[in-house]
Amino acid sequence: MSLRVLVGCKRVIDYAVKIRVRPDKLGVVTDGVKHSMNPFDEIAIEEAVRLKEKKIAKEVVAVSCGPTQAQETIRTALAMGADRGIHVEIPAKEMEKLEPLHVSKILAKLAEQEQAELVIVGKQAIDDDSNATAQMTAALLDWPQATFASKLEKTDGELEVTREVDGGLETIKVKLPAVVSSDLRLNEPRYATLPNIMKAKKKKIAKMKPSDLGVNLASHLEVIEVVDPPTREAGIKVEDVDTLVTKLKDSGRI
Amino acid sequence: MIIIKTRMLGLIRGRMMSVMAGRVLTALPRSKARLLTSHPSQHLHSASSSCQKCELTSKRYNVQRGKFSAVSEHDLKFFQELLGSHRTVLGEEELEGHNTDWLRTVRGASSVLLKPKTTEEVSAILSYCDQHQLAVCPQGGNTGLVGGSVPVFDEVIVSTALMNQVESVDTWSGVVTCQAGCVLEALDQHVAQYGLMIPLDLGAKGSCHIGGNVSTNAGGLRLLRYGSLHGSVLGVEAVLASGEVVDCMSAMKKDNTGYDLKHLFIGSEGTLGLVTKVAINCPPRPAAVSLAFLGLQSFDNVLKTFKAAKDQLGEILSSCEFIDQSSMECVEGNLKIKSPLDEYPYYMLLETSGSNGDHDEEKLNNFLESTLGSGLVSDGTVATEPSKMANIWALRERIAEALILDGYTYKYDISLPLPHFYKLVEDMREHLGSNVVRCCGYGHVGDGNLHLNFTSRQYEKEILERIEPAVYEWTSQVNGSISAEHGLGFKKRNYIHYSKSLGAINLMKQMKKLMDPNGILNPYKVLPD
Numbered sequence: 001m002s003l004r005v006l007v008g009c010k011r012v013i014d015y016a017v018k019i020r021v022r023p024d025k026l027g028v029v030t031d032g033v034k035h036s037m038n039p040f041d042e043i044a045i046e047e048a049v050r051l052k053e054k055k056i057a058k059e060v061v062a063v064s065c066g067p068t069q070a071q072e073t074i075r076t077a078l079a080m081g082a083d084r085g086i087h088v089e090i091p092a093k094e095m096e097k098l099e100p101l102h103v104s105k106i107l108a109k110l111a112e113q114e115q116a117e118l119v120i121v122g123k124q125a126i127d128d129d130s131n132a133t134a135q136m137t138a139a140l141l142d143w144p145q146a147t148f149a150s151k152l153e154k155t156d157g158e159l160e161v162t163r164e165v166d167g168g169l170e171t172i173k174v175k176l177p178a179v180v181s182s183d184l185r186l187n188e189p190r191y192a193t194l195p196n197i198m199k200a201k202k203k204k205i206a207k208m209k210p211s212d213l214g215v216n217l218a219s220h221l222e223v224i225e226v227v228d229p230p231t232r233e234a235g236i237k238v239e240d241v242d243t244l245v246t247k248l249k250d251s252g253r254i
Numbered sequence: 255m256i257i258i259k260t261r262m263l264g265l266i267r268g269r270m271m272s273v274m275a276g277r278v279l280t281a282l283p284r285s286k287a288r289l290l291t292s293h294p295s296q297h298l299h300s301a302s303s304s305c306q307k308c309e310l311t312s313k314r315y316n317v318q319r320g321k322f323s324a325v326s327e328h329d330l331k332f333f334q335e336l337l338g339s340h341r342t343v344l345g346e347e348e349l350e351g352h353n354t355d356w357l358r359t360v361r362g363a364s365s366v367l368l369k370p371k372t373t374e375e376v377s378a379i380l381s382y383c384d385q386h387q388l389a390v391c392p393q394g395g396n397t398g399l400v401g402g403s404v405p406v407f408d409e410v411i412v413s414t415a416l417m418n419q420v421e422s423v424d425t426w427s428g429v430v431t432c433q434a435g436c437v438l439e440a441l442d443q444h445v446a447q448y449g450l451m452i453p454l455d456l457g458a459k460g461s462c463h464i465g466g467n468v469s470t471n472a473g474g475l476r477l478l479r480y481g482s483l484h485g486s487v488l489g490v491e492a493v494l495a496s497g498e499v500v501d502c503m504s505a506m507k508k509d510n511t512g513y514d515l516k517h518l519f520i521g522s523e524g525t526l527g528l529v530t531k532v533a534i535n536c537p538p539r540p541a542a543v544s545l546a547f548l549g550l551q552s553f554d555n556v557l558k559t560f561k562a563a564k565d566q567l568g569e570i571l572s573s574c575e576f577i578d579q580s581s582m583e584c585v586e587g588n589l590k591i592k593s594p595l596d597e598y599p600y601y602m603l604l605e606t607s608g609s610n611g612d613h614d615e616e617k618l619n620n621f622l623e624s625t626l627g628s629g630l631v632s633d634g635t636v637a638t639e640p641s642k643m644a645n646i647w648a649l650r651e652r653i654a655e656a657l658i659l660d661g662y663t664y665k666y667d668i669s670l671p672l673p674h675f676y677k678l679v680e681d682m683r684e685h686l687g688s689n690v691v692r693c694c695g696y697g698h699v700g701d702g703n704l705h706l707n708f709t710s711r712q713y714e715k716e717i718l719e720r721i722e723p724a725v726y727e728w729t730s731q732v733n734g735s736i737s738a739e740h741g742l743g744f745k746k747r748n749y750i751h752y753s754k755s756l757g758a759i760n761l762m763k764q765m766k767k768l769m770d771p772n773g774i775l776n777p778y779k780v781l782p783d
Binding site for chain 2: 014015016017018032034035036039188190191192193194195197198237
């Protein structure tokens with residue numbers, strides 16, 4: 001039984017870059033800032049490619065929603081081993097309005113159109129930390145979901161997934177088709193090597209708009225304010241324990 | 255994973271000391287780094303089995319103490335009145351991290367550490383020490399690799415840790431003036447706000463001070479592109495042993511007025527004066543940076559690839575480093591970092607920096623296609639994302655850290671003509687055989703600078719004697735330099751004649767006597783007795 005896997009990958013600000021809040025305090029500066037694929041989505045792509053190498057999957061399709069530059073993200077996925085890409089074009093100025101719910105609707109529609117049996121996405125994006133897309137996509141498709149996956153194994157018509165949860169690890173079985181979200185320890189993504197980078201240039205990326213999938217980008221959320229966390233105050237040294245106790249009492253800590 | 259407290263303090267202090275003009279700067283967005291890394295951050299390392307303190311330098315190397323006074327109660331009173339008790343740190347236990355070098359190969363016995371904030375305080379300290387015959391050891395980030403940054407006996411340590419103010423950044427000329435205690439990485443991030451970069455980069459950037467970098471004429475990873483500090487440092491303010499402040503500060507790129515004294519302080523490793531301020535010419539920060547990591551079958555291919563890079567990448571090439579298989583095994587094995595490629599006998603890091611990403615990408619792709627096609631390069635990967643580039647750089651920048659985990663490192667930094675470059679590693683590997691755990695070579699092949707390292711479980715005099723002076727003699731025969739960028743410090747002072755003529759050494763000694771008659775500045779270092 002050979003699956004077609006749909007993997008969602010998001011273009012986000014690279015995690016090694018220092019974030020700066022925009023002067024209008026409604027977002028962060030993205031112009032001229034280095035972006036890269038969301039690290040959890042890299043893990044998702046890697047897992048899908050490994051499934052193909054194990055002959056469990058027959059085709060890996062990488063999807064990204066975003067402006068023109070999202071194609072770079074898809075190319076990275078192709079260089080890692082995905083077979084073809086789908087770029088859902090969303091102009092740069094509308095990117096701010098893009099919500100997990102919109103992406104979930106897009107992914108659900110594509111999963112149906114492409115007849116995918118497995119959808120893998122990163123557990124959360126490092127820019128909004130929503131951790132909602134996988135869950136909503138599963139709900140829209142009425143498919144089972146296995147989130148925070150740290151291990152994935154296929155057994156007849158089912159997936160056995162180990163999940164990272166607050167209390168430790170939980171192993172569940174889900175029937176296919178299913179939605180999985182990848183957690184940090186699922187795998188270590190490969191680097192794309194030069195021969196693969198060059199091969200990726202020839203792979204196909206289909207382009208479409210959200211409206212082609214019947215999805216409209218009406219807002220359900222409004223960003224009120226984006227601010228820096230409070231700056232850390234300098235500590236003070238005290239001469240002895242008595243002074244320490246007095247200062248702690250004065251500030252109401254004890 | 256065990257972490258030695260003193261090492262952590264030493265390295266974390268570097269990060270905390272990046273408080274510049276009242277703002278806290280950090281290298282990585284901390285929450286993201288914690289979310290994504292499942293291993294220690296870049297600037298921490300776990301302890302090896304040799305947690306014990308290393309032997310006192312004076313014992314191991316049989317050094318005679320100079321005719322200096324010992325620190326008295328009266329002296330302590332003076333320092334405390336000048337600096338306050340918080341900035342006069344006493345006691346050998348408190349100073350453990352300051353008495354030993356980062357490699358844990360030398361150890362002194364100082365019990366006084368002073369932390370001035372201004373040039374005036376440095377002047378008062380040195381003037382007093384000169385009058386009272388107290389030896390002084392200037393110390394920055396304590397990341398030096400030749401034992402030059404720590405005391406040998408009971409020298410008073412004068413630290414630049416609190417001299418971390420940036421005075422000005424001139425955005426038209428690109429000149430930054432700052433105090434000597436600014437941590438390199440923090441300084442670079444500060445000027446980044448103005449679209450500039452510090453023309454110096456090295457693995458120790460999170461801890462080293464710019465004053466120390468200037469005093470050792472550090473080379474680093476981008477010398478190939480931005481040149482040496484002798485070119486990029488425009489001005490220096492230093493304090494002489496007598497306490498006299500020598501002001502050679504200038505923000506002008508061209509200033510031919512008299513003898514250019516600042517060059518005396520650049521590279522003299524704190525023996526001619528304590529550097530308190532610098533003015534550095536900063537190039538524009540590149541808009542587009544790419545890093546290629548390549549696997550090659552032979553060193554001959556490494557040299558040919560370097561030549562091809564110079565020809566085809568020319569003006570955008572900003573770094574050319576190589577790593578041999580032994581070094582890669584060390585980093586992968588000891589630090590559990592994974593290489594992007596399969597095993598190859600040699601690896602290269604080629605970095606390009608330019609103002610136009612598309613332009614650079616086209617050049618780099620053409621270069622990679624041709625070298626891959628001709629078989630010069632066997633495999634490789636390219637990255638433009640900061641996080642990926644940082645991961646690849648870690649393979650090169652953390653080799654020194656990985657080597658420490660083998661036990662004890664015998665570290666050599668040699669300049670060689672390129673045809674002989676790797677032969678030294680091969681000859682020494684054969685010469686040492688199974689006496690050592692590892693013999694590896696890596697470094698700035700683009701500058702002709704080899705980092706040759708041997709490791710053993712613990713220090714053994716027999717191994718050291720087998721290496722030295724053989725390695726220096728080999729180097730001398732091909733007219734190389736026995737210390738390309740690390741300096742002479744304590745460890746190499748007695749081998750200076752392998753690379754400098756007697757006449758030159760004598761003139762150096764005369765200059766030292768002129769500028770520091772009592773010899774209080776960093777004694778036992780740089781020049782032989």
